Amino acid sequence: MLYFDGVFGLVLLALWLFCLFDVITTDASRCRHLPKMVWVLIVLLLSDVGSILWLVAGRTWDSATTAGLPYKGNTGLPRRGSTGRYPEYERPGRRVASNPDDDEDFLRQLRERAEQQRHEYRALRAEDVARDERERRRRSGDEPD
Structure with a gap:
């Protein structure tokens, strides 16, 4: 019984940490129903219940725009054959090198x-x-x- 409580506690801790990092790294425009700072406080103060509330009511789950986790380099924009927001040679303000x-x-x-x-x-x-x-x-x- 003690072993089960320890494992269950570790699972809840992992869920809480995942949700806390997920709220912090999610773009504010992608948070549903409440502002981002309120979600951070809810997940931080109401650890288990707040984590479940974040997953159910706060996080967006549309798979077309969330191809990966936000803290793994996903910009939240649909991919057009590249992994970043701009292709390598189309970045704004990029100066093309010339022969000195x-x-x-x-x-x-x-x-x-x-x-x-x-x-x-x-x-x-x-x-x-x-x-x-x-x-x-x-x-x-x-x-x-």
């Missing part, structure tokens, strides 16, 4: 930036050499402090 060798402005900016970095490196290197030379002279006694 064809873009003269880009190449000019690269050359200018490289030349500026070379110039800065040479100036820093000359500064380091001069500082090292002054330090060497100071240590050898050629130049007063």
Whole structure:
């Protein structure tokens, strides 16, 4: 009898967790009869009864648009041969890559930036050499402090 109670308790806990995650990940427009936050509170506070109420009255079960669980990547939209909301090359705001060798402005900016970095490196290197030379002279006694 104790074994049965333990298994039954685990099943109810699993049902409650499933329904809680399902309510949280379901789009608010897909919740029936009550707002999403009310469903979250019902499932959270009335664990077993709230879970059953969610499955019966709150969750939509139309199989045409719910091909998978919402937290497994289902967008709630009917599929048109792709797994996402937009096909790979039709995403809004997607910039098509171009060949950088064809873009003269880009190449000019690269050359200018490289030349500026070379110039800065040479100036820093000359500064380091001069500082090292002054330090060497100071240590050898050629130049007063």
